[in-house]
Amino acid sequence: MLRNMTLAQVADVVNGELLQPEFADVLISSVSTDTRSLIDGALYIPLSGDNFNGHHFIAQAENEGAIAALTSEDVATSLPLIRVDNTLLALGRIAGWQRDQFSGLVIAVTGSAGKTSVKQLTASILTQTFNTWMTQGNLNNHIGAPLTLLALKPEHEAAMIELGASGLGEIAYTAQFVKPxxxxxxxxxxxxxxxxxxLQGIVETKGELLDFIQPNGTAVLNADxxxxxxxxxxxxHLQQLAFGFSELADVRATNIRCSLEGSEFDVLCDGQTVAIKLPLLGEHNVRNALAVIAATHAAGLSWDHIVKGLQASVTVKGRLQPCRGAAGQLILNDAYNANPTAFKAAIDVLKGTENSWVVMGDMGELGSDEIAAHTDVGTYAKTSGIEHFVATGPLxxxxxxxFGESAHxxxxxxxxxxxxxxxTQKQDVLLIKGSRYTGMDQVVAALQNGNEEI
Incomplete structure (x- = not known):
């Protein structure tokens, strides 16, 4: 919920012009880019893209309770309007203003894989101490991150913000407002x-977060x-903590034991050894937990709260989420998304498991490496001892x-x-994974319901 702003303040923050100066003292209490989520007292911000233009819905926004709107076009409405050059940038500037009013703890995460799990784990720890807000769903892009900041309420004491990117410069854009x-x-x-x-472009883009951490803050980096x-x-220019399995790590895991029930390990940090139980599957989630331990330790949380928060964490839907099929099969629902590194990490969970199945959908957005990447996953599954491999999709x-002759x-x-x-039967363990656009969650649902059709 946006802290109350007058339209004059909004115009100043977004470098815009209030076209009806007589409304300068009108207060807004929320911001929305979607007329379906408007509440009374809202400022409507119309966004535009290749296939949509929010300016066409300003009249609808007025009907739904908006009391003002931003615009970069000439529109006919009785709503007070603030004219700006770019409504998307204006959204970010308002979010940045909101962030500046927030005095609580802010932690942010980016990376190619593990962001959402790290977000969830961190929030689980923060809630042991603070009233915590975190990024909801996949609202982690150039629109979602500002909306996440705008949803901060006065009662919140901490925020865990996830930052994703689909291209160069996107982390810099969102991180300038988040300032963790x-x-x-x-x-x-x-x-x-x-x-x-x-890959170097990815490395540089993820590194953009480091340019916007507060001067007295800490960068938490993967030693592996x-x-x-x-x-x-x-x-x-920052304090730094490295996490991982390497001897170079400041926060390191030893004595790792992973099973289909979860993971246990000892964490070494600041000369201490602390036993951790994690209800998430896979060694990669142990590494995610190390990142979270480093971040929350740097933020001053106690070991008691860190341990309790990790133990209380829950599996994110669609990310190695255990469930049962209608025939009793153990299904590891990892259908939320996929890339080669994450696919191999998921396969590792099945190593040494009898009656193991990998059910694969295509991995997207791999460019010229797409055929080699899919071939590599099939080879990795075979050498990892996976017994059954089934797949769908051209890639x-x-x-x-x-994988070989026994694949389907x-x-x-x-x-x-x-x-x-x-x-498949009760004794079988099925890993189901693919990029989101492949809809492998439909396979999970069909097996759970016992349906032979989607």
Whole structure:
């Protein structure tokens, strides 16, 4: 909820012109870019894209209770209007103003993989001490991050902000408004590489977060990532903590035990050894937890709250989420998204498991490496001892071919579902994963419901 602003203040913050000066003292208490979520007292900000123009809905916004609007076009309305050059940038500026009014703790995370899990784990710890707000769903882009800041309420004492990017400069854009005390970079891997041009483009974009951490703040960096030195140099003006399994890590895990029930490990930090139980699957989530431990430790939280917060964490829907199929199969629902590094980490969870199945959908946005990346995942599954490999989608056919003769590839999801319904039983463990656009969550739902059709 936006802290009350007059329209005169809004105009000043966004470098705009209030076209009806007689409304200068009118107060707004919220901001919305969507007429479907407007509440009384709202400022409507129309955004425009290739296939939509929010200016066309200003009249509807008035009907839904908006009391003013921004505009970069000539529009006919009785609403008070503030004219700006760019409504998207104006949204960010208002969010930045809102952030400046917030005196609580702000932690931010970016990276190619693990952002959402780190966000959830951090928020779980912060809530042990603070009234905490965090990024909801996937509102982590150039629109979602400002909206997240604008949803901060006066009663909030801490915020955990997730920052995603689809291209160069996007983290810099959002981080300038977030200004965290602690910033986490989980990793940089070839995920969504098309928008960045190269892996180096991803490394530089994730590193943009470091430029906007508060001067007395801390950069939390992955000691196991090949790009650590680049980020350390970029963050030379900040305090730093490295996390990971490497001897170079300031926050390091030892004695790691992973199972299909969760993970246990000892964390070494500041000369202390602390036992941790984590109800999340996979060694990669141990590393995510180390990032969170480093960040919350840097922010001054107690070990008691850190341990309790990790133990209280819950699996994010669609990210190695255990559930049961209608035939009793154990399904690891990892259908939210996929990239080669994350796919291999998920396969690692099944290592040593009997009756293991990998159910693969295509991985998107890999550019010219897409065929090699899918082939590599199929090979990795085979060498990891996976017993059964089934796939759908044109790119995943390369993975099935690499896995070998015992793999099965299907032209569409209904055919794959029918095969799984007919050939999997109670003793089987199925990892189901693919990029979001492939809709592999539909396969999960069909197996849970016992349906042979989507």
């Amino acid at each position: 005390l602690v910033g986490i970079i989980t990793n940089a891997v070839p995920a969504h590489i098309e928008g960045f041009g190269s 990532d090949a790009n650590l030195a680049q980020w350390q140099q970029r963050a030379a 995943s056919r390369n993975a099935a071919t690499a 590839w299907f032209e569409d999801k209904p055919a794959l579902i029918r095969f799984l319904q007919q050939h």
